[in-house]
Amino acid sequence: AHDYTKYNNWATINDWVVSISSANADLISRQEIGNTYEGRPMHLLTIGKKTGSAKPAVFMDCGFHAREWITHAFCQWFINEAVSTYGSDPEMTNLLDRMDFFVLPVFNIDGYEYTWTNDRMWRKTRSRNSGSSCIGTDPNRNFDAGWCTVGASSNPCSETYCGSSIESEIESKNLANFIRSNKSIIKAYLTVHSYSQLLLFPYSYKYDLAADHSELLSVSQGAIAALSSLYGTRYTSGPGATTIYLAAGGSDDWAYDLGVKYSYTFELRDEGRYGFLLPESQIKPTCEETMLAVKYIASHVLNNL
Numbered sequence: 001a002h003d004y005t006k007y008n009n010w011a012t013i014n015d016w017v018v019s020i021s022s023a024n025a026d027l028i029s030r031q032e033i034g035n036t037y038e039g040r041p042m043h044l045l046t047i048g049k050k051t052g053s054a055k056p057a058v059f060m061d062c063g064f065h066a067r068e069w070i071t072h073a074f075c076q077w078f079i080n081e082a083v084s085t086y087g088s089d090p091e092m093t094n095l096l097d098r099m100d101f102f103v104l105p106v107f108n109i110d111g112y113e114y115t116w117t118n119d120r121m122w123r124k125t126r127s128r129n130s131g132s133s134c135i136g137t138d139p140n141r142n143f144d145a146g147w148c149t150v151g152a153s154s155n156p157c158s159e160t161y162c163g164s165s166i167e168s169e170i171e172s173k174n175l176a177n178f179i180r181s182n183k184s185i186i187k188a189y190l191t192v193h194s195y196s197q198l199l200l201f202p203y204s205y206k207y208d209l210a211a212d213h214s215e216l217l218s219v220s221q222g223a224i225a226a227l228s229s230l231y232g233t234r235y236t237s238g239p240g241a242t243t244i245y246l247a248a249g250g251s252d253d254w255a256y257d258l259g260v261k262y263s264y265t266f267e268l269r270d271e272g273r274y275g276f277l278l279p280e281s282q283i284k285p286t287c288e289e290t291m292l293a294v295k296y297i298a299s300h301v302l303n304n305l
C-alpha cells in the first residue's frame with residue numbers, strides 16, 4: 001500500500017494520484033498531459049483553492065531521471081503536505097489560496113518502472129533509438145536550450161544523449177506543450193533531481209549570467225538557508241554552469257528563456273555516501289527540509305507578482 005516514507009512503484013503512485021485527488025476535490029484536480037513512450041498516462045495534479053479564475057502558478061516536476069528515487073518521494077510528500085496543512089499552516093494556506101501548484105509527480109515513468117524491474121541505476125527515457133541497440137534519451141538534455149552544444153552527447157549509447165532532435169521525447173513534448181500553453185500564469189518552474197545538495201538556476205548551457213541573476217541568487221540563498229534551518233543540511237546554490245557543470249538542453253534553462261523567471265533545479269540529498277540509493281529512513285527528513293525551500297521560493301514569487 002502507498003506509504004509516504006517508502007519508495008513506491010509507479011502502479012502504487014498512480015493509484016495514489018487518483019485517490020488523493022478524488023478525496024480532496026476542493027484542493028486538487030487531476031489531468032493527463034499526454035502519455036509516455038510506452039503508453040503510460042502522465043498525470044498532472046493542480047493543487048490550490050478553487051477560485052474559478054486562473055491564479056498565478058508554480059510548476060514542479062519530479063522523476064526526470066529514473067534512478068533519482070528521492071525526487072518521486074518528494075513530489076508525493078509535497079502534495080500530501082499541502083492538503084494536510086492547508087487551514088493550519090498560515091504560509092501554506094496563503095499560498096494555496098492565492099496560487100496554484102502544478103505538480104507532475106513522475107515525468108519519466110517508463111524509466112522509473114525500469115529501475116524497479118531491470119536496472120536500478122537507469123537514468124534516461126526508454127525510447128528506441130533507430131540505428132542503435134542503445135535505448136533512451138537524457139530528457140534533461142532534450143530541451144531547446146543550446147540543444148546538444150555542450151555537456152551532452154549525440155551518441156545514443158551515452159547517458160547524456162540529447163536525443164534525435166529538440167523535444168524528440170514524447171515526455172519532453174508533453175511537458176513543454178503544457179508549459180507553453182500556460183506560460184502566462186506559470187511564474188516559477190522547479191525541477192527536482194538528486195543527488196548533491198544543490199539549488200541550481202540558469203544558465204547551465206553557457207557561462208553568461210542570467211538577466212535576473214542577482215534575484216535568482218538571493219532567492220536561492222534564502223531558500224537553502226530555510227532548508228538548512230531544520231536539520232542543518234548544507235546546500236550550495238548558483239548558476240548550473242559554474243556550480244555543477246556546463247551542459248545544454250535542460251528544462252530549467254528552457255523554461256527561463258521562455259519567460260518563467262524563477263526557474264530552479266534542485267539536487268536533493270545526499271552528497272555521495274548513498275547517492276541515488278538514499279535509504280528510506282532519510283525520506284522524511286529530506287522531504288521536510290525541502291518543503292521549507294519550496295515554500296520560501298513560492299512565497300517570494302507571491303510577494304513579487
Ligand SMILES: Nc1ncc(C[C@H](C[SeH])C(=O)O)cc1Cl
Nearest residue numbers: 140193204240247248250253265
Ligand atoms: N540545465 C541543467 N540543469 C541542471 C542539470 C543537472 C542535472 C542533475 Se541529475 C542533470 O545533469 O541533468 C543539468 C542541466 Cl543541462
Ligand SMILES: [Zn+2]
Nearest residue numbers: 031032041043
Ligand atoms: Zn488518468
Ligand SMILES: [Zn+2]
Nearest residue numbers: 065068193194
Ligand atoms: Zn537528474
Ligand SMILES: [Zn+2]
Nearest residue numbers: 193194195267
Ligand atoms: Zn543529479
Ligand SMILES: [Zn+2]
Nearest residue numbers: 081085288291
Ligand atoms: Zn511536515
Ligand SMILES: [Zn+2]
Nearest residue numbers: 219299300303
Ligand atoms: Zn523573497
